[in-house]
Amino acid sequence: xDEPLFLPAESLQALVDALxxxxxxxVGPRVQDGAVVYGxxxxxxxxxxxxxDEQGPGRYRLxxxxxxxxxAWANGPQALKPFLFAPEEPLWRSRTDAxxxxxxxxxxxxxxxxxxxxxxxxxxxxxxxxxxxFLGGPGPDPHYQARREGLFLVAVDCSxxxxxxxxxxTGDGPQVTAGHDLALHELGHGYVVRSGTERGAExxxxxxxxxxxxxxxxxxxxxxxxxxxxxxxxxxxxxLRSVLFSQLEHPQWQRVAERCxxxxxxxxxxxxxxxxxxxxxxxxxGSESLHLRQWDSCFxxxxxxxxxxxxxxxxxxRYRQWLxxxxxxxxxxxxxxxxxxxGRCIAWCPVGIDLTEEVAALCHSDExxxx
Amino acid sequence: xxxxxxxxxxxxxVERLEEARGIFTLRLRFTEPEVHAAYGFAPGQFNMLYLxxxxxxxxxxxxxxxxEHMYDHTIRAVGRVTRALAGxxxxxxxxxxxxxxxxxxxxxxxxxxxxxxxxGLGCAPVxxxxxxxxxxxxxxxxxxxxQGVKHTADLIWRERYxxxxxxxxxxxxxxxxxxxxxxxxxxxxxxxxxxxxHVDPDNSVVMMCGPEGMMIAVVEELKxxxxxxxxxxxxxxxxxxxxSGRCGHCQHGGRFVCRDGPVFNYPDVKELLGVRGF
Numbered sequence: 001x002d003e004p005l006f007l008p009a010e011s012l013q014a015l016v017d018a019l020x021x022x023x024x025x026x027v028g029p030r031v032q033d034g035a036v037v038y039g040x041x042x043x044x045x046x047x048x049x050x051x052x053d054e055q056g057p058g059r060y061r062l063x064x065x066x067x068x069x070x071x072a073w074a075n076g077p078q079a080l081k082p083f084l085f086a087p088e089e090p091l092w093r094s095r096t097d098a099x100x101x102x103x104x105x106x107x108x109x110x111x112x113x114x115x116x117x118x119x120x121x122x123x124x125x126x127x128x129x130x131x132x133x134f135l136g137g138p139g140p141d142p143h144y145q146a147r148r149e150g151l152f153l154v155a156v157d158c159s160x161x162x163x164x165x166x167x168x169x170t171g172d173g174p175q176v177t178a179g180h181d182l183a184l185h186e187l188g189h190g191y192v193v194r195s196g197t198e199r200g201a202e203x204x205x206x207x208x209x210x211x212x213x214x215x216x217x218x219x220x221x222x223x224x225x226x227x228x229x230x231x232x233x234x235x236x237x238x239x240l241r242s243v244l245f246s247q248l249e250h251p252q253w254q255r256v257a258e259r260c261x262x263x264x265x266x267x268x269x270x271x272x273x274x275x276x277x278x279x280x281x282x283x284x285x286g287s288e289s290l291h292l293r294q295w296d297s298c299f300x301x302x303x304x305x306x307x308x309x310x311x312x313x314x315x316x317x318r319y320r321q322w323l324x325x326x327x328x329x330x331x332x333x334x335x336x337x338x339x340x341x342x343g344r345c346i347a348w349c350p351v352g353i354d355l356t357e358e359v360a361a362l363c364h365s366d367e368x369x370x371x
Numbered sequence: 372x373x374x375x376x377x378x379x380x381x382x383x384x385v386e387r388l389e390e391a392r393g394i395f396t397l398r399l400r401f402t403e404p405e406v407h408a409a410y411g412f413a414p415g416q417f418n419m420l421y422l423x424x425x426x427x428x429x430x431x432x433x434x435x436x437x438x439e440h441m442y443d444h445t446i447r448a449v450g451r452v453t454r455a456l457a458g459x460x461x462x463x464x465x466x467x468x469x470x471x472x473x474x475x476x477x478x479x480x481x482x483x484x485x486x487x488x489x490x491g492l493g494c495a496p497v498x499x500x501x502x503x504x505x506x507x508x509x510x511x512x513x514x515x516x517x518q519g520v521k522h523t524a525d526l527i528w529r530e531r532y533x534x535x536x537x538x539x540x541x542x543x544x545x546x547x548x549x550x551x552x553x554x555x556x557x558x559x560x561x562x563x564x565x566x567x568x569h570v571d572p573d574n575s576v577v578m579m580c581g582p583e584g585m586m587i588a589v590v591e592e593l594k595x596x597x598x599x600x601x602x603x604x605x606x607x608x609x610x611x612x613x614x615s616g617r618c619g620h621c622q623h624g625g626r627f628v629c630r631d632g633p634v635f636n637y638p639d640v641k642e643l644l645g646v647r648g649f
Contacts, residue, residue: 280425316648
């Protein structure tokens with residue numbers, strides 16, 4: 001791609017304006033209810049200036065550090081997933097007329113083209129996996145596709161990973177390398193800007209940018225290296241499929257089940273989990289019924305219900321299903337692990353279960369295989 | 372044939388047949404002629420049936436793919452949706468999406484003996500195979516039908532078994548774990564039938580459906596008798612809500628049973644077959 005550009009910190013609003021001028025609705029990170037989550041962004045001044053996060057197993061706290069950086073924190077609970085794979089949406093409607101039921105397909109719910117500012121490398125990797133699931137296989141899911149086609153992605157390198165992050169070991173971060181229209185690296189006085197697509201380059205060209213100086217590019221590189229070195233958690237870098245499926249009777253599944261609440265927080269915050277239920281919501285008078293899909297979790301009892309029997313009645317079986325799928329059979333389905341190292345499932349687990357520790361315990365008897 | 376994925380099409384119940392207590396067959400026809408004309412399926416595939424305001428359920432298709440007039444679903448009323456479907460009568464309308472999934476290997480089985488081994492209540496997913504083979508008798512070798520039930524009263528389609536038993540080159544062997552009067556067949560389980568079945572290990576294709584424990588036992592028995600694993604096929608069941616491998620409920624290891632199955636070649640699923648929790 002082209003030579004990196006530099007956008008002064010005070011000119012970030014120009015990016016929001018340029019995207020809005022091209023018809024995009026902008027969302028970006030905002031502080032809400034004590035966490036960084038995406039919200040509508042019209043004013044770059046609403047970005048989380050000076051915020052820092054502290055994350056650990058079962059722990060997430062924000063504090064204000066007072067500097068001017070807007071992206072000096074690691075991901076909050078929300079990934080890109082809800083923008084494309086809606087937490088709940090109607091697929092079709094049925095109503096009754098004189099002859100019986102009539103089924104009407106519903107158009108995808110989209111509010112027009114969306115630009116997301118602030119996506120991280122791990123989330124772009126997760127988006128690629130969601131794309132493979134919802135756009136590949138039996139043909140594109142029209143609801144996901146409608147929203148995906150309009151999506152413009154302004155990604156930001158992660159310079160301040162959390163204690164829970166391990167994207168280096170999964171190969172998905174902290175630097176933005178693929179899947180973006182524009183990639184920013186935040187320095188104290190502005191942003192090194194790289195474009196990943198033609199339309200990204202067009203937007204960049206419309207901003208008050210200059211060529212990035214050599215020292216700015218070098219500083220960005222040093223910050224990425226520092227972010228790499230700051231990560232202590234890791235998953236074994238190899239394909240864990242054979243290891244996990246050879247440990248299906250390992251006592252660790254029971255040990256984790258003694259702590260796991262089967263609450264489904266991990267699957268809700270996971271940027272790659274795709275399970276959803278389909279159910280019908282009938283009007284009280286029975287005249288109309290909506291057929292909806294809604295995020296589901298393999299930790300629920302209903303997920304494995306089969307004519308009167310629950311196949312995974314025990315929490316140990318549900319945790320094993322989740323982990324063997326995420327790190328094991330995902331390879332069969334999509335050619336890679338389903339984990340991008342974002343660490344959300346660790347931070348947002350109410351009892352602080354850490355999948356990297358669980359994997360280490362499961363691999364204990366097979367250390368060579370887990371290098 | 373492009374599946375009618377997405378929004379259900381309206382189908383009318385042409386006929387409702389009571390097969391046994393709690394088991395019934397719905398004979399359906401799409402109300403829109405062009406939808407009906409475009410619809411096609413292969414034995415082993417299933418449809419999602421929707422009852423307005425109640426919900427949907429995956430049901431295998433038991434009729435013959437070349438019967439263009441209607442297609443049949445045999446259903447056991449066990450859950451919320453199937454119990455509601457049981458209340459339908461001729462003239463009622465429902466929604467249908469499908470067909471979904473992979474079918475039985477009927478092309479690969481041509482020229483070979485076809486062995487059907489089923490257990491438990493009914494054998495709906497393979498009835499279509501039996502009918503298919505009988506209508507195209509010259510394409511296949513022997514047809515061996517083995518069915519095990521718990522109680523003699525559990526056997527549905529008794530007269531069909533009796534009729535099939537009279538067909539040329541067709542052997543029907545039934546066993547009930549608890550037999551009683553008026554039961555002319557064997558006592559025991561389906562494994563006890565193989566001594567009489569004389570399955571040719573070199574020239575047979577075996578198609579199974581029923582409880583997984585029963586299918587695993589049949590697989591072991593057939594392997595002991597020298598059948599290669601690739602000759603063994605089975606139909607699996609899991610929670611299915613979308614039919615297209617998206618909703619994730621039917622996953623069995625890396626396989627989406629609704630899309631990669633429900634009919635599987637045994638070597639493709641043997642790794643996790645019988646492992647509790649998968």
